[in-house]
Amino acid sequence: MARFAAIGLDHRHIYDLTQDLLDEGAECVGYNPDTTDPRVLAGFRKRFPHVPEAETELLLDDPSIDFVVIAARPCDRAELAIAAMRRGKDVMVDKPGITTLEQLTSVERAVAETGRIWSICLGRLASPAVQEALRIVRSGEIGRLVHTSALLPHRLNRALRPSWFFDRPAYGGIINGIGVHAVDQFLAFADASDADIVLSSIGAFGTEPDGFEDFAEIVLATPSVRGYVRLDWFTPDGLPTWGDGRFFVIGTEGTLELRKNLDIEGREGTDHMFVANRTATRYLDCSRLPVTYYRDFLRDIAERTETAMPQHQTFAVCRLALRAQEQAVRYTAKCA
Amino acid sequence: MARFAAIGLDHRHIYDLTQDLLDEGAECVGYNPDTTDPRVLAGFRKRFPHVPEAETELLLDDPSIDFVVIAARPCDRAELAIAAMRRGKDVMVDKPGITTLEQLTSVERAVAETGRIWSICLGRLASPAVQEALRIVRSGEIGRLVHTSALLPHRLNRALRPSWFFDRPAYGGIINGIGVHAVDQFLAFADASDADIVLSSIGAFGTEPDGFEDFAEIVLATPSVRGYVRLDWFTPDGLPTWGDGRFFVIGTEGTLELRKNLDIEGREGTDHMFVANRTATRYLDCSRLPVTYYRDFLRDIAERTETAMPQHQTFAVCRLALRAQEQAVRYTAKCA
Numbered sequence: 270m271a272r273f274a275a276i277g278l279d280h281r282h283i284y285d286l287t288q289d290l291l292d293e294g295a296e297c298v299g300y301n302p303d304t305t306d307p308r309v310l311a312g313f314r315k316r317f318p319h320v321p322e323a324e325t326e327l328l329l330d331d332p333s334i335d336f337v338v339i340a341a342r343p344c345d346r347a348e349l350a351i352a353a354m355r356r357g358k359d360v361m362v363d364k365p366g367i368t369t370l371e372q373l374t375s376v377e378r379a380v381a382e383t384g385r386i387w388s389i390c391l392g393r394l395a396s397p398a399v400q401e402a403l404r405i406v407r408s409g410e411i412g413r414l415v416h417t418s419a420l421l422p423h424r425l426n427r428a429l430r431p432s433w434f435f436d437r438p439a440y441g442g443i444i445n446g447i448g449v450h451a452v453d454q455f456l457a458f459a460d461a462s463d464a465d466i467v468l469s470s471i472g473a474f475g476t477e478p479d480g481f482e483d484f485a486e487i488v489l490a491t492p493s494v495r496g497y498v499r500l501d502w503f504t505p506d507g508l509p510t511w512g513d514g515r516f517f518v519i520g521t522e523g524t525l526e527l528r529k530n531l532d533i534e535g536r537e538g539t540d541h542m543f544v545a546n547r548t549a550t551r552y553l554d555c556s557r558l559p560v561t562y563y564r565d566f567l568r569d570i571a572e573r574t575e576t577a578m579p580q581h582q583t584f585a586v587c588r589l590a591l592r593a594q595e596q597a598v599r600y601t602a603k604c605a
Numbered sequence: 606m607a608r609f610a611a612i613g614l615d616h617r618h619i620y621d622l623t624q625d626l627l628d629e630g631a632e633c634v635g636y637n638p639d640t641t642d643p644r645v646l647a648g649f650r651k652r653f654p655h656v657p658e659a660e661t662e663l664l665l666d667d668p669s670i671d672f673v674v675i676a677a678r679p680c681d682r683a684e685l686a687i688a689a690m691r692r693g694k695d696v697m698v699d700k701p702g703i704t705t706l707e708q709l710t711s712v713e714r715a716v717a718e719t720g721r722i723w724s725i726c727l728g729r730l731a732s733p734a735v736q737e738a739l740r741i742v743r744s745g746e747i748g749r750l751v752h753t754s755a756l757l758p759h760r761l762n763r764a765l766r767p768s769w770f771f772d773r774p775a776y777g778g779i780i781n782g783i784g785v786h787a788v789d790q791f792l793a794f795a796d797a798s799d800a801d802i803v804l805s806s807i808g809a810f811g812t813e814p815d816g817f818e819d820f821a822e823i824v825l826a827t828p829s830v831r832g833y834v835r836l837d838w839f840t841p842d843g844l845p846t847w848g849d850g851r852f853f854v855i856g857t858e859g860t861l862e863l864r865k866n867l868d869i870e871g872r873e874g875t876d877h878m879f880v881a882n883r884t885a886t887r888y889l890d891c892s893r894l895p896v897t898y899y900r901d902f903l904r905d906i907a908e909r910t911e912t913a914m915p916q917h918q919t920f921a922v923c924r925l926a927l928r929a930q931e932q933a934v935r936y937t938a939k940c941a
Contacts, residue, residue, distance in 0.1 A: 413940065415810050415820065415839060418756065420853060422860065467934075468804045468824060472831065474751050474857065484751065486824060486833065488804060492939040495808065497822065497833065503751060505859045505881040513860070513881070517756060521810065523841040524758065524849070526869070533862070533879045534888040535871055543869045545841040545849070552870040598803075603828040604749060 271567050273361075274328040275300040275320070277341025277349055278309050279431065282363040284316055286338045286390055290361075293563045298334060301325040305342060306431040325349075329356045335570055336360060336386075342433045343440045347372035354385035359570050361388050365449045366587060368441030370595075373587050380580060384573075388566055389583055392450035393457055397558035398527045398540035402518060405525060406458060410546050412522025417458050417496040419451040420515040424504035425476065425483075435478055443471060443482035444594040448500050452593065453586040455489050455496040458518065462585040464489040464496075471597040475604045476502060484600075487593050508533070522547050527555075607903050609697075610664040611636040611656070613677025613685055614645050615767065618699040620652055622674045622726060626697075629899045634670060637661040641678060642767040661685075665692045671906055672696060672722075679782065680775045683708035690721035695906050697724045701785050702923060704777030706931075709923050716916060720909075724902055725919055728786035729793055733894035734863045734876035738854060741861060742794060746882050748858025753794050753832045755787040756851040760840035761812065761819075771814055779807060779818035780930040784836050788929065789922040791825050791832040794854065798921040800825040800832075807933040811940045812838060820936075823929050844869070858883050863891075 273295055275287055287297055297320045304310045328334060329352060336359035339349050347367045350360045366389040367373045380387050393399045406414055433439035440446045456464065472484030487498040504512045509531065516527040523546035532541045540555035565577035609631055611623055623633055633656045640646045664670060665688060672695035675685050683703045686696045702725040703709050716723050729735045742750055769775035776782045792800065808820030823834040840848045845867065852863040859882035868877045876891035901913035 411841070413811070415808075415837070415938070416835070418754075418835065420754065422855070467806065470803065470824070470831075472751075475749070476857075484831075486831070488806070488822060488824070490936065494938070495806075495820075495822070495936065497835065499752070499754065499833065501751070501855060503855050503857060503860070505747070506883050507859070507885040508881040509886070519758070519837060519839050520841075521812075521839060523843070524839070533881065534886055545844040545869065547842050549843040550845070550870055600826060600831065602751070602830070 271295045271335045271570055272298045272333055273336045273338060274298060274323070274334050275313070275338050276325050276328060277339045277345060278302065278304040278313055279306055279342045279433070280340040280363055281309050281312060283309065283313060283338065283340035286340065286361060286363060287317060289395070289563045290338065290567070293567055295567055299323040299328050301328060305433060329353055329358065332357070334358060339363065343446065344368045344438060347376050350387055351375055351379040354379045354383045354387065357383070357385070359386040361390060361566060364389050364391055365441055365445050365590070367591070368438070368445060370588070370591050373584065373591065377584055386569055386580065387583065388577055390562065391453045391586070393454045394562035394578060395560055396529060396540070397560055398529055398542055398555035399454060399516065400560070401542060401553065401555045401558055402516065402525055402527055403457060405544065406518060406520065410523055411518065411520030411525060411544070413520060414458060414494050415519040415521060416494065417455055418517040419454060419496070419498045421447065421451060421498070421500050422504045422512045422514070423447055423500070423502050424511040425502045435481060437482070442594040443485045443500055444469065444487065444597060445590050448485060448487060448498060448593065449586060449590040451487070451498040451500070452489070452590045454516070455498070456582070456586060456589070459491045459494040459496065461491040462582060464491050464589060466593050466596055469593040469597040470600055472600040472602065474602045480601070485597065607631045607671045607906055608634045608669055609672045609674060610634060610659070610670050611649070611674050612661050612664060613675045613681065614638065614640045614649055615642055615678045615769070616676040616699055617645050617648060619645065619649060619674065619676035622676065622697060622699060623653060625731070625899045626674065626903070629903055631903055635659040635664050637664060641769060665689055665694065668693070670694060675699065678769045678775050679777050680704045683712050686723055687711055687715040690715045690719045690723065693721070695722040697726060697902060700725050700727055701777055701781050701926070703927070704774070704781060706924070706927050709920065709927065713920055722905055722916065723919065724913055726898065727789045727922070729790045730898035730914060731896055732865060732876070733896055734865055734878055734891035735790060735852065736896070737878060737889065737891045737894055738852065738861055738863055739793060741880065742854060742856065746859055747854065747856030747861060747880070749856060750794060750830050751855040751857060752830065753791055754853040755790060755832070755834045757783065757787060757834070757836050758840045758848045758850070759783055759836070759838050760847040761838045771817060773818070778930040779821045779836055780805065780823065780933060781926050784821060784823060784834060784929065785922060785926040787823070787834040787836070788825070788926045790852070791834070792918070792922060792925070795827045795830040795832065797827040798918060800827050800925060802929050802932055805929040805933040806936055808936040808938065810938045816937070821933065
């Protein structure tokens with residue numbers, strides 16, 4: 270079974286990446302304790318007490334290690350990934366995988382030259398509800414696809430955030446940081462590798478520090494499908510989860526809604542789907558449907574395939590998110 | 606009590622306008638049977654068998670009639686309204702009240718010269734849930750307002766539609782026709798009389814006749830608030846109501862969602878509200894809250910006040926909707 274190491278313990282997402290890979294039978298054989306956030310390191314040690322710590326250089330030089338998982342500061346991820354690939358490792362990286370187009374070009378070159386896999390754990394891939402929605406759309410049940418809307422509030426959680434979280438060059442901007450999921454999702458539903466950016470706006474509504482990107486809107490279009498994305502850091506303290514993420518799909522003959530993280534004041538649990546088609550409506554609890562991303566990744570590693578996500582599509586998603594980030598028109602709200 | 610006549614029986618909305626005014630104690634003393642849709646006329650006669658029919662000219666010349674309600678073809682409404690105002694009548698008109706900027710200018714002139722009231726029964730005014738949401742936003746419960754999203758699917762109901770429904774000059778376009786509600790709603794929540802049109806797009810996704818405006822998106826911005834509007838004619842046949850209209854509000858300290866027409870696969874009835882604030886979430890059934898628009902209108906008629914909606918705001922809403930309609934970038938989906 271595949272052996273991996275965890276490096277770049279700056280974001281708590283490293284816990285899920287590690288656990289989900291362990292659950293699929295991979296073995297975590299080491300981690301590097303360098304971090305910008307000692308709380309993340311402490312949490313990792315508590316969750317995975319049997320995993321030994323080691324220098325990154327030793328982990329990268331260990332020929333028995335197949336791949337690394339990376340949740341460093343976003344701006345540091347590309348360099349780590351490239352170093353790993355140049356030393357024969359495949360890579361699974363927390364999103365966003367990169368923060369600049371220059372980094373993206375360097376990663377693409379490293380993949381081309383080494384033949385290694387560079388995979389980003391995008392939200393769609395780890396969401397059973399989104400996977401099921403994609404299946405339904407492709408089945409034709411709701412007719413021809415017209416439009417998708419992703420409403421993606423996030424909790425700021427100021428007290429838990431390291432300083433890089435508020436440092437624009439370090440996290441790469443709101444669209445690159447949390448919008449990349451939605452860009453990926455739109456391209457997946459539209460069955461496309463690129464889209465026109467009809468609108469890209471980034472807002473600052475007064476969250477400290479001054480100018481912090483606390484809001485964004487994107488409108489995307491392919492020749493046959495359009496999509497809207499709304500991102501923000503305004504999840505209220507009273508909501509019992511980090512964000513009431515929604516996804517609405519319109520087809521010519523039906524619609525579909527996901528309440529991904531909760532059904533506010535409604536059903537228990539996560540991954541709720543509501544469908545209306547030609548004849549009826551129905552509810553679907555998607556929370557127990559399988560997530561295949563991790564096992565697909567592990568098989569890809571073994572068989573040198575691209576079933577988890579085609580490599581070119583991963584690059585396409587990053588490029589589109591970065592373009593939307595770069596082109597965004599700034600909006601600063603006048604606060605009364 | 607106020608006496609009124611119904612003229613322009615081209616849209617079934619005339620039923621609600623008439624009934625809601627009767628419920629508030631006004632007296633319907635006549636209607637003109639001219640129509641482009643005999644089914645609407647038959648429905649009116651069935652619902653209001655005691656109301657006598659009469660020539661429009663006689664109704665407009667009757668000094669005992671205080672106001673008229675109009676649900677003519679959209680392109681004919683302004684002329685009827687102006688004729689009524691010039692003969693001393695106030696006017697309540699189905700939305701959209703006008704279809705062109707020229708008509709708007711003529712109506713404004715008629716109002717200025719006659720001192721009559723020209724009121725459009727906009728969706729917000731007749732929705733208890735929206736009125737309650739506005740009250741909550743103004744209370745400060747969800748902090749400073751950041752953004753509103755209106756998702757407004759409509760059922761095409763092809764078999765029930767008269768030919769003018771598919772005739773762009775007759776209905777005035779999708780944004781003017783069904784978007785005017787959302788434009789009004791945004792301005793009301795933003796407490797503004799105008800907004801920048803950041804984006805306006807009209808889509809044709811293949812609904813017959815060729816080029817029919819079956820989709821639109823608008824992004825609006827005031828100096829402190831932004832808003833998104835999505836309109837479409839793709840309500841699926843299997844949905845048990847004409848459209849799963851949603852309204853999402855983001856504040857700096859809370860959020861609010863309305864499910865105006867149904868809670869799909871959830872609670873019975875209409876006008877559902879879901880709030881998350883600094884400390885908790887809560888559900889509110891708004892369906893039994895009062896709608897004050899009709900009684901406010903009747904009092905305005907008697908007292909020459911503007912409590913239902915300031916006259917200048919009605920004009921501002923129409924102007925912004927027409928501008929968005931005119932400026933819209935066209936998108937024609939390539940259908941496979």
